[in-house]
Amino acid sequence: xxxxxxxxxxxxxxxxxxFMKIIVPIKQVPEAVEVRIKEAADTLxxxxxxxxxxxxxxxxxxxxxxxxxxxxxxxxxxTMGPPQANDAILKALAMGGDRAIHLTDPAFEGADSWSxxxxxxxxxxxxxxxxxxxxxxxxxxxxxxVGAELAELLDLPQITGVRHLEIAGDxxxxxxxxxxxxxxxxxxxxxxxxxxxxxxxxxxxxxNIMGIMKAKKKPxxxxxxxxxxxxxxxxxxxxxxxxxxxxxxxEKRKGGIKLEDVExxxxxxxxxxxxxxxxxI
Amino acid sequence: xSEHKGVWVYCETDESRLRRVAxxxxxxxxxLADKLSEEVVAVLIGNDIERHAEGLIYQGxxxxxxxxxxxxxxxTTDAYSKAMASLIEERKPSIFLLGATTNGRDLAPRxxxxxxxxxxxxxxxxxxxxxxxxVQTRPAFSGKVMVELVSPETRPQxxxxxxxxxxxxxxxxxxxxxxxxxxxxxGPDDIRTEVLERVKEAVEGMISVDEAEIVVCxxxxxxxxxxxxxxxELAKLLDAAVGGSRPIVDLGWLPPTQQVGQSGxxxxxxxxxxxxxxxxxxxxxxxxxxxxxxxxxKDPDAPIFENADFGIVGDLFEVLPxxxxxxxxxxxxx
Numbered sequence: 001x002x003x004x005x006x007x008x009x010x011x012x013x014x015x016x017x018x019f020m021k022i023i024v025p026i027k028q029v030p031e032a033v034e035v036r037i038k039e040a041a042d043t044l045x046x047x048x049x050x051x052x053x054x055x056x057x058x059x060x061x062x063x064x065x066x067x068x069x070x071x072x073x074x075x076x077x078x079t080m081g082p083p084q085a086n087d088a089i090l091k092a093l094a095m096g097g098d099r100a101i102h103l104t105d106p107a108f109e110g111a112d113s114w115s116x117x118x119x120x121x122x123x124x125x126x127x128x129x130x131x132x133x134x135x136x137x138x139x140x141x142x143x144x145x146v147g148a149e150l151a152e153l154l155d156l157p158q159i160t161g162v163r164h165l166e167i168a169g170d171x172x173x174x175x176x177x178x179x180x181x182x183x184x185x186x187x188x189x190x191x192x193x194x195x196x197x198x199x200x201x202x203x204x205x206x207x208n209i210m211g212i213m214k215a216k217k218k219p220x221x222x223x224x225x226x227x228x229x230x231x232x233x234x235x236x237x238x239x240x241x242x243x244x245x246x247x248x249x250x251e252k253r254k255g256g257i258k259l260e261d262v263e264x265x266x267x268x269x270x271x272x273x274x275x276x277x278x279x280x281i
Numbered sequence: 282x283s284e285h286k287g288v289w290v291y292c293e294t295d296e297s298r299l300r301r302v303a304x305x306x307x308x309x310x311x312x313l314a315d316k317l318s319e320e321v322v323a324v325l326i327g328n329d330i331e332r333h334a335e336g337l338i339y340q341g342x343x344x345x346x347x348x349x350x351x352x353x354x355x356x357t358t359d360a361y362s363k364a365m366a367s368l369i370e371e372r373k374p375s376i377f378l379l380g381a382t383t384n385g386r387d388l389a390p391r392x393x394x395x396x397x398x399x400x401x402x403x404x405x406x407x408x409x410x411x412x413x414x415x416v417q418t419r420p421a422f423s424g425k426v427m428v429e430l431v432s433p434e435t436r437p438q439x440x441x442x443x444x445x446x447x448x449x450x451x452x453x454x455x456x457x458x459x460x461x462x463x464x465x466x467x468g469p470d471d472i473r474t475e476v477l478e479r480v481k482e483a484v485e486g487m488i489s490v491d492e493a494e495i496v497v498c499x500x501x502x503x504x505x506x507x508x509x510x511x512x513x514e515l516a517k518l519l520d521a522a523v524g525g526s527r528p529i530v531d532l533g534w535l536p537p538t539q540q541v542g543q544s545g546x547x548x549x550x551x552x553x554x555x556x557x558x559x560x561x562x563x564x565x566x567x568x569x570x571x572x573x574x575x576x577x578x579k580d581p582d583a584p585i586f587e588n589a590d591f592g593i594v595g596d597l598f599e600v601l602p603x604x605x606x607x608x609x610x611x612x613x614x615x
Contacts, residue, residue: 030422117394139543141421143402145390148358152394157473158358160387175477180383181295181491182538183482185355189474199544200537241399246429250420253569256590260581267593268603271575272611274591280552280573281495281519281608 020073020167022064022131024097025120025150026057028081028088029140053088056135058204059197063165064133065096066202071167074098076127080108080119086220093215094207105224110237113145119235120146121153122228131174132194136161144196151194159187163200285436287322288314289374291365292337293382294327301492302380303333304340304449306442309407310378311341311450316409319375320344326364328354334460339452344459352467355476356384362391364465369396374437376415378407381441389441399432401440403547405570414438423543424566444491445549446570482536490539493522495552498541498568500526502557502578502597506534511601512556518608524548526558542567557597560585577601 030049053061064075077097079085082104089100103119111119124132132154137144144160151158163184164177172191177184179198207215225235232238257274259267275281288310292303303323310321323342325333327349334345348364365388369377379385381403393400406418414431415438421428432438490496497516503509509523516523525535527542541548543563553571558564560576560583568574569588576589577600586592593600 112399113390114394114397114399139423144386145393145400145402148387148390149394152362152391158387158391159474160358161383177480180479182489183480185476185480186478187474187476193473241397241435242401242430242432243399244428245416245431248427248429250424250427250569253574253588253590255587255592258581258586258589258592258594260594262593262595264595264599264603265607267595267600268607271591271593271604272607275552275573275575276611278573281611 028085060133062204094211099219112240115239117149147196285375287374291379302444307340338458377437488522495521498524500558
């Protein structure tokens with residue numbers, strides 16, 4: 001298990017302020033409220049569940065579009081996912097992305113964060129860019145690992161949890177506010193760089209009719225594992241380093257005492273007695 | 282893989298102060314290491330942090346690796362991940378635990394990718410299975426499901442662990458162990474990000490929801506920012522933190538540091554008060570682990586009651602003053 005060799009052939013380079021190339025990897029996720037566990041399986045039943053762009057990724061898409069509008073440039077939407085992820089791509093293009101790359105192959109299924117990052121990195125190595133902006137984490141698995149793993153595979157610096165982003169006057173650096181436990185830190189770094197976007201960065205726009213019409217005509221490349229030159233052992237379930245053993249329902253809290261139509265004073269007395277007995281206060 | 286030995290804990294410091302999660306993980310690591318007959322190794326990286334080493338031994342570590350240098354004053358992904366990866370490569374632990382803090386979750390995937398390791402984030406449970414593999418349990422899909430994961434083929438088995446899950450043991454001052462200083466060369470070109478400034482937004486004197494044993498959390502039902510005085514009074518009586526649900530933080534009534542829920546903080550207090558909170562799944566994802574859960578809401582059908590050990594259906598502004606008065610009365614009798 002040796003070190004992964006850093007990407008020697010990285011083509012990203014600071015291109016200056018006039019024209020920015022921004023890659024935004026996004027993920028289509030099932031709406032959490034609708035998810036059910038498949039009986040006796042290591043997978044979740046998400047069939048028929050409505051799918052949306054991961055909310056953190058919308059901050060990334062919006063940030064990229066705003067930068068393009070301000071500085072000029074190109075926003076490239078990228079996703080690894082099944083054919084239906086095309087809906088997510090179209091929405092991001094309708095918001096204002098310029099073109100898209102859909103990495104899709106049955107062999108990509110069952111990927112963990114590592115084997116996802118491997119696929120994204122393989123494609124991105126062939127591209128030119130100044131910035132990569134990801135969402136901080138996906139709303140389904142909440143791991144928040146792909147961004148940093150991708151940055152490492154591409155040998156890029158990273159700033160995670162960005163809620164403010166500007167390009168420095170020299171056009172070569174980003175200045176960001178990175179969320180911390182008790183506030184934020186101001187972090188500066190030279191492009192190319194990978195950022196992960198979090199809440200507060202912006203208010204993602206809703207696509208308008210014009211945008212939706214245009215989206216269908218924007219360039220969309222579909223790329224499979226063979227085209228990328230990755231073999232089955234590196235990708236999807238087989239390439240995953242972290243394996244799911246079991247999926248099970250959380251221990252449900254049992255509703256306990258519920259007082260209805262009880263005088264406030266009496267209710268308060270019973271509550272405090274309950275808490276004191278439990279040693280909670 | 283059998284050459285990999287030792288349960289490692291990354292003991293995060295923040296401005297030279299040790300984070301509490303380090304003690305929690307040290308305790309859990311001791312438990313795992315005893316079952317594996319391996320050593321617990323605590324890793325301290327920072328500037329002026331050696332003084333924490335002894336306490337980590339009292340907490341269960343057999344050895345403390347101290348990487349103390351000015352270059353580590355501010356957390357930077359590049360410097361810390363380089364240091365961490367080189368220690369792991371050289372010494373080959375079998376398990377490596379980090380706190381699922383902002384920096385822990387930035388550092389862990391970077392190190393994992395450098396060494397091509399499986400990684401799980403934000404675990405709430407850690408056990409060994411019959412093959413002595415580390416089974417990492419965590420919630421997914423906003424807490425709707427729990428998932429168990431293993432990294433069967435890569436060592437160390439690496440995971441970030443949610444703060445406030447494991448309780449730190451009482452320190453044992455009679456424990457002894459080794460403290461080893463390690464020098465790691467970080468050149469100026471190794472660090473590609475620059476921290477220009479650190480800004481604290483937490484209001485002076487406000488207790489953080491992450492570390493408080495009792496949290497008093499308000500939702501939309503509080504109606505006006507002035508009304509927060511009431512939960513604040515309750516919080517003061519109980520040394521509790523004041524929290525808010527997403528809507529009231531979005532309105533700016535409380536700083537983002539106090540937000541409880543999926544897009545805010547996940548907390549595991551001993552006692553949680555949900556005041557005027559309906560109980561959306563995104564909110565519950567952040568607080569359902571509380572030992573004791575109290576809900577007050579006008580709506581008898583609010584989902585929050587399904588989670589509450591003690592629920593009161595009623596007007597917050599009538600019930601809360603009575604609770605405050607009753608607690609004062611009980612406290613004065615003690």
